[in-house]
Amino acid sequence: MGNAEIVRLFEEFAVLLELTGANSFRVLANAKVARAAESLTVDLVDLARTDPKALSAIDGIGTSSAAKIVEFVTTGSVKDLEGLRAQVPPGLPALLGLPGVGPKSVRLLWQERGIVDLASLESALDGDRLQGLAGFGPKKIQNLRDGIEFLKTAVGRVRIDQALAVAEAAITHLRAAGVVSRIEPAGSLRRGRETIGDVDLVAVASDGPRAMQAFCTMPGAAKVLVTGPTKSSIRMQDGLQVDLRIVPDEAFGAALLYFTGSKEHNVLLRGRAQQRGLRLNEYGLFTDDGLDAPQDRHPPLASRTEAELYRALGLAWAEPELREMRPLDEVCGHAPLLTxxxxxxxxxxxxxxxxxxxxxxxxxxxxxxxxxxxxxxxxxxxxxxxxxxxxxxxxxxxxxxxxxxxxxxxxxxxxxxxxxxxxxxxxxxxxxxxxxxxxxxxxxxxxxxxxxxxxxxxxxxxxxxxxxxxxxxxxxxxxxxxxxxxxxxxxxxxxxxxxxxxxxxxxxxxxxxxxxxxxxxxxxxxxxxxxxxxxxxxxxxxxxxxxxxxxxxxxxxxxxxxxxxxxxxxxxxxxxxxxxx
Ligand SMILES: [Zn+2]
Ligand SMILES: [Zn+2]
CATH class of the missing domain: 3.20.20.140 (Metal-dependent hydrolases)
Structure with a gap:
């Protein structure tokens, strides 16, 4: 532990306070401590242990901040910070990494549109759900789209062999535990991209809670980011994020198609469905009655396998590697690819x-x-x-x-x-x-x-x-x-x-x-x-x-x-x- 950790501690305080709508005085006070700690040459951790009083005498660090530093150094955490973390969805601060997006915008997205992380922002953008939000005009929305692309390509992408090793270990683990009857990698890993952002797995489980339990405790898992009945995300020790989605057996094909992407390919498929008066989503292909969640009112026209879904759209199946930014008639029914x-x-x-x-x-x-x-x-x-x-x-x-x-x-x-x-x-x-x-x-x-x-x-x-x-x-x-x-x-x-x-x-x-x-x-x-x-x-x-x-x-x-x-x-x-x- 050193000054860098203290800097991060107060930066996190400032961010979480701002996202929870605390008054700007408190936000600034914490940001100021972070800046002070950054420029200090004295070892704050050492000082907290040996002479805590001297801490509050440092310019920029007040009494309450000094107390937090001492609490952090002696217990490894700060109660106030834990309280704030519990209020803010864990994926929300990541939105601040988007170029041109500040805490006020993020708070608005969260409070007004229920956006809790990059993935939900992305699907809100895809579903045009930011319309009418104050300050989110067409230009800002385009910036958000570009920003998401930037984040995806700029940071945290690992080589395909590294991602594949993690995916295969997870699949082997879940199969050995006997908790999944079907499981496939989806996303960019299935499309065979040279680098992978995070690993997406789609599975059918007879006992959902047991499957999620087995997933969250798999060897190499460092942190459970979120866990629920249908989706869990974990971070592995090497930093790679793995998402497991459990879907009904009868919707496996639709879910696999949806989560394999690419986004552009899915947009083309949804457009084709629309032309035919149909609605395509992760649950299947449905008659479009103009209302959301058609799966609640209609049986699917197709959902079990990808081939079935493509067929119902009048298309031949597309190899996952070809599902990129290409017209459907170029990729569906393509001549056999090399194996x-x-x-x-x-x-x-x-x-x-x-x-x-x-x-x-x-x-x-x-x-x-x-x-x-x-x-x-x-x-x-x-x-x-x-x-x-x-x-x-x-x-x-x-x-x-x-x-x-x-x-x-x-x-x-x-x-x-x-x-x-x-x-x-x-x-x-x-x-x-x-x-x-x-x-x-x-x-x-x-x-x-x-x-x-x-x-x-x-x-x-x-x-x-x-x-x-x-x-x-x-x-x-x-x-x-x-x-x-x-x-x-x-x-x-x-x-x-x-x-x-x-x-x-x-x-x-x-x-x-x-x-x-x-x-x-x-x-x-x-x-x-x-x-x-x-x-x-x-x-x-x-x-x-x-x-x-x-x-x-x-x-x-x-x-x-x-x-x-x-x-x-x-x-x-x-x-x-x-x-x-
Ligand atoms: Zn060589
Ligand atoms: Zn060589």
Missing amino acids: VDDIRAELHAHTTESDGAMPLLELVQRAKDRGFHTIAVTDHSRSSVQANGLSIERLLAQIDAVREAELRVGGIRVLAGSEVDILVDGRLDYPDEVLAKLDLVVASPHASLKQAPEVATARLVRAVRHPLVHILGHPTGRLVNGRPGLEPDMHAVIAAARESGVALEINAHPARLDLRDLHARMAIEACVPLAINGDVHGRDGFDVLRFGVQVARRAGAGPDQVINAWDAKRLHAWIASRRGG
């Missing part, structure tokens, strides 16, 4: 020769066990010193080892390749006569990832135009939630790839997912083939393929567009064609 099972070849893998964990033979054996018809060995090139990149001599020796491994393991084609560095100016890290000896060349940028966009564009275009390159590996070098990487003109890179017949990689590692979904879609539209590679380093290296596949699915890719999904004959012919064969 993980379609992937039959890994074209980017490292061994212990560079920075991989598996020796060559083990890598080949595991690829064969996985059912792959082809594995390419692509260790790092000589400039990647930190990754123990191969000298020309070591690379040439590895080609012989690869030929031998193919014979020894049998039943799988083993390609001698390299993940060759794209140097800062777009040249490659080995001379052409060396590259020409390889079966497969993946060219990737690893260094100088902060180049100006036009320099990066020229660099990547030059590499793509190189006649010996097959695949442009992780084209931008970005790391999800880590570094932005190169920001080339992707249209130019894709155009060059199309011209020279190079494939663009979706690196499936969840920290990379590079190409990203939008760029993968651009590549598909330009008829540039995609490669989905695990960039295998460890023994679990193939397990990440699902994430790369999800990016490809979001881009609308089917097996035809992904070279790793081609049969051996077609893939090998394509690879050979890049060698004039």
